[in-house]
Amino acid sequence: MGQKAAGRSLAAVWPARYPAELLWAHGICAGEVWDPPGDVGLTSAHLQSFVCPVVKRGLGLYLSGTLAPVDLFVFPHTCDSLQNLSSLVKDLLREERPCLAWYPPRGSGPQALAYAESQLGSLSRALERVTGPMRDGALEEAVAWGERRDGLLRDLYRSRAEGKLRATATEFYEAVRSCEYLWPEEALARLEAFLRERRAEQPLKEGVPVLLSGVLPAPASLLQWLDGEGIRIAEDDLIACGRRVLREPLESPPDPWAALARRQLAWPPCSTAGSPLRERIAFLRRLVERSGARGVIFLAMKFCEPEGFERPALVEALRAEGVPLLQVESELEPEPPASLVTRIQAFLESIP
Amino acid sequence: MKPWSNLRFAFMRGAGLDWMTRLSSGPRRPPASREPFFGPPLQSRHELRRIMTRHYGLARYVKGVRPVAWVTSGAPVELLRAFGCYTLYPENHSAVCGARRMGPELCEVAEDAGYSLDLCSYAKVDLGHALSGRTPVGRLPPPDLLFCTNNICQTVLYWFKALAHHYRIPLLLVDTPYVHGEPDEAALRYVGDQLKALVPELERITGSDFREERFREVLLSSRRSAALWGDVLSTLQARPTPMTLFDAFVHLAPVVALRGLPVCERYYEGLLRELKERVERGVAAVPGERHRLLWDNIAVWFALQPLSRLFAENGCALVAGTYTHAWAEPAARIDERDPWGSLARAYGLIFLNRDLESRLDLMEQIARDFSVDGLVLHSARSCKPYSLGQYGIQRALEERLGVRSVVLEADMTDFRSWAEAAARTRLMAFIESLEAA
Ligand code: SF4
Ligand code: SF4
Numbered sequence: 001m002g003q004k005a006a007g008r009s010l011a012a013v014w015p016a017r018y019p020a021e022l023l024w025a026h027g028i029c030a031g032e033v034w035d036p037p038g039d040v041g042l043t044s045a046h047l048q049s050f051v052c053p054v055v056k057r058g059l060g061l062y063l064s065g066t067l068a069p070v071d072l073f074v075f076p077h078t079c080d081s082l083q084n085l086s087s088l089v090k091d092l093l094r095e096e097r098p099c100l101a102w103y104p105p106r107g108s109g110p111q112a113l114a115y116a117e118s119q120l121g122s123l124s125r126a127l128e129r130v131t132g133p134m135r136d137g138a139l140e141e142a143v144a145w146g147e148r149r150d151g152l153l154r155d156l157y158r159s160r161a162e163g164k165l166r167a168t169a170t171e172f173y174e175a176v177r178s179c180e181y182l183w184p185e186e187a188l189a190r191l192e193a194f195l196r197e198r199r200a201e202q203p204l205k206e207g208v209p210v211l212l213s214g215v216l217p218a219p220a221s222l223l224q225w226l227d228g229e230g231i232r233i234a235e236d237d238l239i240a241c242g243r244r245v246l247r248e249p250l251e252s253p254p255d256p257w258a259a260l261a262r263r264q265l266a267w268p269p270c271s272t273a274g275s276p277l278r279e280r281i282a283f284l285r286r287l288v289e290r291s292g293a294r295g296v297i298f299l300a301m302k303f304c305e306p307e308g309f310e311r312p313a314l315v316e317a318l319r320a321e322g323v324p325l326l327q328v329e330s331e332l333e334p335e336p337p338a339s340l341v342t343r344i345q346a347f348l349e350s351i352p
Numbered sequence: 353m354k355p356w357s358n359l360r361f362a363f364m365r366g367a368g369l370d371w372m373t374r375l376s377s378g379p380r381r382p383p384a385s386r387e388p389f390f391g392p393p394l395q396s397r398h399e400l401r402r403i404m405t406r407h408y409g410l411a412r413y414v415k416g417v418r419p420v421a422w423v424t425s426g427a428p429v430e431l432l433r434a435f436g437c438y439t440l441y442p443e444n445h446s447a448v449c450g451a452r453r454m455g456p457e458l459c460e461v462a463e464d465a466g467y468s469l470d471l472c473s474y475a476k477v478d479l480g481h482a483l484s485g486r487t488p489v490g491r492l493p494p495p496d497l498l499f500c501t502n503n504i505c506q507t508v509l510y511w512f513k514a515l516a517h518h519y520r521i522p523l524l525l526v527d528t529p530y531v532h533g534e535p536d537e538a539a540l541r542y543v544g545d546q547l548k549a550l551v552p553e554l555e556r557i558t559g560s561d562f563r564e565e566r567f568r569e570v571l572l573s574s575r576r577s578a579a580l581w582g583d584v585l586s587t588l589q590a591r592p593t594p595m596t597l598f599d600a601f602v603h604l605a606p607v608v609a610l611r612g613l614p615v616c617e618r619y620y621e622g623l624l625r626e627l628k629e630r631v632e633r634g635v636a637a638v639p640g641e642r643h644r645l646l647w648d649n650i651a652v653w654f655a656l657q658p659l660s661r662l663f664a665e666n667g668c669a670l671v672a673g674t675y676t677h678a679w680a681e682p683a684a685r686i687d688e689r690d691p692w693g694s695l696a697r698a699y700g701l702i703f704l705n706r707d708l709e710s711r712l713d714l715m716e717q718i719a720r721d722f723s724v725d726g727l728v729l730h731s732a733r734s735c736k737p738y739s740l741g742q743y744g745i746q747r748a749l750e751e752r753l754g755v756r757s758v759v760l761e762a763d764m765t766d767f768r769s770w771a772e773a774a775a776r777t778r779l780m781a782f783i784e785s786l787e788a789a
Binding site for chain 2: 045046047048051055077079080085087088090091093101103111112114115118119122271272276277278300302303305311313316329
C-alpha cells in the first residue's frame with residue numbers, strides 16, 4: 001500500500017528470473033510470488049494434485065483475492081508449470097489486468113542476446129500502456145540500482161561464505177528476500193544497513209558450514225531449526241536466492257538496454273536455463289570450496305521438474321568427491337516433519 | 353572397421369534386414385479372432401510393423417556409419433536429415449516401452465539413480481534405458497549428438513541435458529519461446545536464426561557439408577508427409593469412422609520418427625487409400641457407432657487395449673485428438689522457398705507451444721469438424737505441460753460445445769498408480785451420461 005501512496009504501480013511477479021530493472025524504470029514495484037502463505041485448497045478446481053507447491057501457493061494467493069490492489073502480473077516462463085499458469089490466469093480465469101510474459105532465453109550467443117533485447121522492448125511497450133511513457137534517464141537509474149543491488153548481494157554472500165557475517169540463516173534470508181518485494185531504493189538501504197551492522201572483521205568460526213541447494217530457503221521453521229542445531233548455511237544454490245546473484249561483476253555496455261539484455265544471460269547456471277550440467281556442477285564445486293561447506297543439503301521441491309532432472313548428476317558428482325550429502329523433499333509444509341529432523345541430525349553426525 | 357560397418361549397413365538396408373526379420377518371425381500367425389464390437393483390422397498395420405521394425409532394426413548397424421542423433425519429437429529434424437544423420441526419437445521409444453508395459457521397470461531404473469517418482473515418465477523410461485540398456489526393440493545405438501526443441505515442453509530440455517551429461521556428447525538446442533496470442537515475429541526470427549547458426553555446428557559434428565538441395569528435398573517430403581497425415585486424420589470425420597484414435601496413436605509413429613523420408617510418404621499414401629476405401633464401403637471401426645469422442649493428451653500406452661475395448665463395446669468411437677492432430681500442423685507452414693523462416697513457423701507455432709486460449713480454439717474447431725459429442729481429457733500424472741489447465745479447458749469446452757466430458761487420471765507409460773477399476777467406473781458413468789443426453 002505504501003508503494004501506491006508513493007505513486008507507484010504494483011506488479012505481482014512469479015518466479016524466477018526477469019528484468020526487474022525495467023519494471024522499476026516504469027515506476028512499478030515488483031512483489032514476487034514465491035511461497036505466500038494461504039489456502040491451496042482453493043486451487044483444487046484448477047490444478048491437479050501433481051503440481052508443485054510454488055504454483056499452487058501462487059494461484060491460491062491469486063484466487064483468494066489478496067492481489068486485488070495489484071495493477072499487473074508478470075509471468076517469467078521459468079518452467080512448464082509457470083508457463084501454463086500464466087495462460088491459465090489470462091485465458092481461463094480471464095484476468096482483465098495485464099498479464100505479461102517474460103521468456104528467459106534458454107539459448108546462448110548472439111541470437112539469444114538479440115531476442116532478449118527485443119523482448120525488453122516489447123515488455124517496455126506493454127508496461128507503457130499501464131504506466132505511461134518512461135521518464136528520461138529512468139532506465140539508466142534502474143540499471144544502476146540493479147548493479148548496486150548485485151554488488152551488495154555479492155558482498156553479503158562473500159561475507160557469509162567467509163564466516164564473517166553475524167546473522168542467523170533466518171536473518172540472512174529475511175534481508176536477501178526483502179529484494180523480492182521492496183522498492184529498490186528501500187531494498188538497497190536495507191541491505192547496506194544489514195551489511196554494516198552484521199559484517200565482522202574476522203571469521204566467527206560458528207556452526208557447521210553447509211551449502212543449501214534447491215528452490216527456496218523455506219519453510220521459515222526449517223531455517224529456525226537449522227539455526228538452533230548449530231548449522232550455518234554458508235552458501236546457497238537456491239533458485240530464489242544464490243542463483244539470482246551475479247557472482248562476478250558484469251562488464252556492462254553503456255547502453256542500458258544492452259546492459260539489461262546481457263544480464264539476462266549472465267545469471268549463474270540453473271536447472272531452469274539451457275546451461276549444461278557440467279557448468280552447474282562446476283558452479284556448485286566452486287561454492288563448496290569457497291565457503292568451506294562440509295556438506296550439502298538438497299532441499300527438493302516436490303513436483304519440481306527442472307530441479308528433479310538435474311539433481312542426480314549433481315549428487316553423483318559431489319558424492320564422487322566425498323562431499324557428505326543429504327536429500328530431503330519439501331512441499332513447503334509449515335513445520336519440518338519429525339522424520340526430516342531426524343535425518344538432518346544423522347547427516348550432521350556423518351560430517352567429519 | 354569403417355568399410356566393414358559401411359558394408360554391413362548397406363547389406364542390412366538392402367535385403368538383409370527384411371530377410372532376417374522374416375526368418376526370425378516365422379510363419380505369419382492367423383489373425384486372432386476379433387471381438388464383435390471392433391470392425392475389421394487395418395491391413396496397413398502389417399506395413400507399419402515392417403517399417404518401424406526396420407527403422408529400429410537398422411539402427412543397430414548404423415553406429416560408425418552415419419552420425420546417430422537422438423531427437424525430440426517436435427524438433428526440426430529436416431536439418432539433421434540434410435547432414436545424413438540417423439535419427440531416433442526417445443519419446444517414440446518410450447511410447448513403445450509403454451505399450452509393451454515396460455514403463456514401471458524402466459522408471460525404477462531411473463529412480464534408483466535418483467530421478468524422482470514425480471518426473472515425466474517418458475523421460476524416465478528413456479533414462480532408464482540409457483542406464484540399463486533394456487529395451488523391447490533389441491538394442492539402440494548410443495547417440496553421437498542430441499537435438500532438442502522445447503516447443504512441446506521445457507521438460508525435454510532438462511531430459512536432454514541429463515542425456516548429454518550421461519553420454520558426454522553435444523546437445524544442440526533450438527529454443528522456441530512460448531506464444532501468447534498472435535505469433536511474435538521477433539521470437540520467430542530468434543528460432544530461424546538459431547537454426548541457421550546450427551549449420552556450421554552440425555558441419556563440425558557430423559564432418560559433412562551442408563547440402564542445401566537435399567535440405568529442400570527433405571522439407572518438401574516432410575510437408576507431404578504432414579499433409580498426408582492430416583488427410584488420414586480427416587477420414588475420421590466420416591460417420592462411421594473408418595479407424596479410431598487408438599489406431600491413429602499407433603499409426604502416428606512414422607510421421608514422428610520418419611518424416612522427411614520417402615518411406616513415410618509411401619506409408620501414408622497406402623494408409624490413406626485403405627481408409628478411403630473403408631469410408632466408401634462404410635466399414636466401421638466401431639460397428640454401431642453411437643458416440644464420437646475427442647481425446648486430449650498423449651495416449652495411455654499401457655492401457656490402449658482395455659480402453660479401446662471399453663469404448664468400442666459401448667458404441668463409442670474416439671475420432672479426434674489434440675496430440676495426433678499436432679503432427680499435421682507443419683504441412684501448411686513448411687515452404688522450401690523460405691526454409692529457415694518457414695521451419696521456424698512450422699515448429700515454433702505448434703499448438704503445444706501456444707497459450708491455452710489457442711488450445712481451446714483448436715479443440716473447439718476439431719470437435720466441430722469431427723462432430724464430437726463428448727470429450728475425454730487424459731490428465732497425465734507426469735506430464736505437466738499437457739495436463740496443467742485441463743480442468744479449466746474442460747469447463748470452457750463444455751460451455752462452448754454443450755457436450756459432456758470426463759477427466760481420466762492416468763499416465764503415458766507408468767501404470768504403478770493406475771487404478772483400472774476406478775477408471776472403468778468413471779468412464780462408464782461418463783458413457784451413461786452420453787446415453788442419457
Ligand atoms: S518449484 Fe520448480 S516446478 Fe515449481 S515453479 Fe519453481 S521451477 Fe517450476
Ligand atoms: S513432459 Fe509431457 S510433453 Fe514433455 S516430454 Fe514428457 S510427456 Fe512429452
